[in-house]
Amino acid sequence: MAQVTRRDFDHFHTPNYSPQNKVIVSGKGSYVVDEDGKEYIDFAAGIAVNCLGSCHPELTKTLKEQTDKLWHASNIFINEPVLELAQKLTEATFAEKVFFANSGAEANEAALKIARRYAFNQDNNKNEIIAFHKGFHGRTFFTVSVGGKPEYSDGFGPKPAGIKHLPFNDISSFESTISDQTCAVILEPIQGEGGVFCATKDFLTSVRSLCDKHNALLIFDEIQTGVGRTGSLFAYMQLGVVPDILTTAKGLGGGFPIGAMLTTDKIGKTFTVGTHASTFGGNPLAASVANTVLTIINDTVFLESVIQKSRRFFSAINQINDRLNIFSDVRGMGLLVGAELIEDVTETAQDLIRHCFANQLLVTAAGPRTLRLCPPLNIEDEAIQEGLKRLEHTLICIKRAGKDAV
Numbered sequence: 451m452a453q454v455t456r457r458d459f460d461h462f463h464t465p466n467y468s469p470q471n472k473v474i475v476s477g478k479g480s481y482v483v484d485e486d487g488k489e490y491i492d493f494a495a496g497i498a499v500n501c502l503g504s505c506h507p508e509l510t511k512t513l514k515e516q517t518d519k520l521w522h523a524s525n526i527f528i529n530e531p532v533l534e535l536a537q538k539l540t541e542a543t544f545a546e547k548v549f550f551a552n553s554g555a556e557a558n559e560a561a562l563k564i565a566r567r568y569a570f571n572q573d574n575n576k577n578e579i580i581a582f583h584k585g586f587h588g589r590t591f592f593t594v595s596v597g598g599k600p601e602y603s604d605g606f607g608p609k610p611a612g613i614k615h616l617p618f619n620d621i622s623s624f625e626s627t628i629s630d631q632t633c634a635v636i637l638e639p640i641q642g643e644g645g646v647f648c649a650t651k652d653f654l655t656s657v658r659s660l661c662d663k664h665n666a667l668l669i670f671d672e673i674q675t676g677v678g679r680t681g682s683l684f685a686y687m688q689l690g691v692v693p694d695i696l697t698t699a700k701g702l703g704g705g706f707p708i709g710a711m712l713t714t715d716k717i718g719k720t721f722t723v724g725t726h727a728s729t730f731g732g733n734p735l736a737a738s739v740a741n742t743v744l745t746i747i748n749d750t751v752f753l754e755s756v757i758q759k760s761r762r763f764f765s766a767i768n769q770i771n772d773r774l775n776i777f778s779d780v781r782g783m784g785l786l787v788g789a790e791l792i793e794d795v796t797e798t799a800q801d802l803i804r805h806c807f808a809n810q811l812l813v814t815a816a817g818p819r820t821l822r823l824c825p826p827l828n829i830e831d832e833a834i835q836e837g838l839k840r841l842e843h844t845l846i847c848i849k850r851a852g853k854d855a856v
């Protein structure tokens with residue numbers, strides 16, 4: 451293929467993305483390579499998706515084997531990989547039932563619909579959903595309306611009604627808003643896109659008990675925090691609060707699109723035949739890869755290694771900050787790290803992505819001022835060390851000489 455440019459991208463795509471001006475052509479583990487053969491260290495993992503890095507040999511093997519067996523069967527027929535995946539997910543969590551989708555937004559769409567219908571079956575006035583400022587739940591119209599950034603849902607005509615947004619981690623506003631009309635409360639245990647803000651244990655405990663008091667379902671959106679990202683299979687497992695519904699996607703397929711909504715028998719039976727569906731949900735290719743992802747990640751030694759790597763990251767970022775005084779806050783859990791730029795720095799987090807890219811390091815942003823690091827969970831020590839060196843070099847250039855220095 452001839453060299454492709456950003457101009458070609460802009461020519462053919464709707465202009466809702468602004469990617470870097472180079473084409474990524476291949477990847478191996480925690481490294482990716484561009485069209486010029488330049489190698490980058492990956493602290494982004496495709497936005498917390500490539501949990502085992504690029505082209506993990508066991509995932510590639512699984513996918514190749516499955517491509518020779520069965521690609522698609524539809525929900526009219528049963529396939530083996532999806533049955534195995536449902537069993538794995540239910541055995542590993544509080545859940546007894548699973549609905550499969552293809553993305554995080556679709557998993558949340560299913561969660562919100564099942565919660566509304568579950569309440570509707572008891573009382574057709576019980577339809578209010580409580581969500582939180584800065585929350586992010588996807589880009590379908592329902593999920594973007596539930597998300598806590600009005601600019602993502604404004605300008606598309608009338609929004610779904612019955613949704614209230616509250617400050618995150620604010621127990622008193624939550625207590626005064628939840629009522630018997632509330633059918634569901636949805637939150638991310640760590641707000642990812644919104645800026646890597648962790649829910650406090652006190653907040654989660656209060657939300658759980660008030661949901662119980664008002665017979666409202668608690669939905670944990672673990673699309674970003676799930677599948678080992680925080681050092682446990684799901685974040686709820688170390689937060690002492692169990693949701694009624696949990697959604698997962700991103701890391702579940704290790705780079706192959708899949709999403710899932712997990713719930714209990716009692717709630718799950720609300721979805722009777724015809725109430726909800728997906729043509730591709732439960733696709734055997736996606737399910738087989740996800741089975742291998744779970745086999746590797748849901749292992750105490752592997753999860754312990756995530757915690758060790760997390761300690762390295764947090765301690766190194768804090769040390770960089772001691773030297774450069776460039777972050778006002780470093781926060782997160784496991785291998786989901788947020789570092790908020792101090793006000794004096796004129797660059798935005800998007801500028802930082804661009805500067806790091808120029809220094810052969812992939813990073814992501816969370817909100818306008820927060821650098822987000824979410825590397826593969828199996829990132830090698832040398833890649834961590836070299837990546838942090840490149841990050842510090844980028845930050846030094848930014849600090850010393852401003853925008854054009856890198």
Ligand SMILES: Cc1ncc(COP(=O)(O)O)c(C=O)c1O
Nearest residue numbers: 553554555586587588642673674
């Ligand atoms: C917490 C959370 N929920 C939902 C989504 C939406 O997932 P998808 O882009 O796969 O639809 C994301 C994506 O960033 C997310 O981080």
